[in-house]
Amino acid sequence: MSEQTTKPSLSLDDQLCFALYAASRAVTSAYRPLLDELGITYPQYLVMLVLWERGSVPVKELARALHLDYGTMSPLLKRLETSGLVRRERRPDDERSVLVVLTDKGEALRQDAECVPQSMGRAFGVTVEEAIALREKLREIADRMS
Structure with missing residues (x-):
């Protein structure tokens, strides 16, 4: 932040x-x-x-x-x-x-x-690019907090 x-x-x-x-x-x-x-x-x-x-x-x-x-x-x-x-x-x-x-x-x-990843991907309602960016940001946060 x-x-x-x-x-x-x-x-x-x-x-x-x-x-x-x-x-x-x-x-x-x-x-x-x-x-x-x-x-x-x-x-x-x-x-x-x-x-x-x-x-x-x-x-x-x-x-x-x-x-x-x-x-x-x-x-x-x-x-x-x-x-x-x-x-x-x-x-x-x-x-x-x-x-x-x-x-x-x-x-x-x-x-x-x-079928689970694809079903959940649709449920998230984000693009593949948005999902990748979000996943990377969350990993960054987790790494910093560890």
Whole structure:
């Protein structure tokens, strides 16, 4: 944000943090009907996106990719495992490291999920260029805040 020449406002509507919070809640809510059809939650969808992109990954790498701590990852992975979408297994070369592996059911879900990005793209109501610029600006903000 650029420097303001006036006194900062304490009005809720003037807060960038509130606009980000409200947008995040609205976006997550918009995903719900699509993900309900797939039988997964939004955080589970994010895990599946990483696994579909990268294949089997250590829990530590998955947590890092999603900016989540281990305490959050563990119950999330347990629910995915109970659903039969993933399994956790010790790495043969390092017993201390646990890999998250897609099951056949988890891999098959990918095909059903392929409509989600396009459906959400239409729901956002922005051009591809606007979406790219917004995504980059949000990444910049997240990087600065980390």
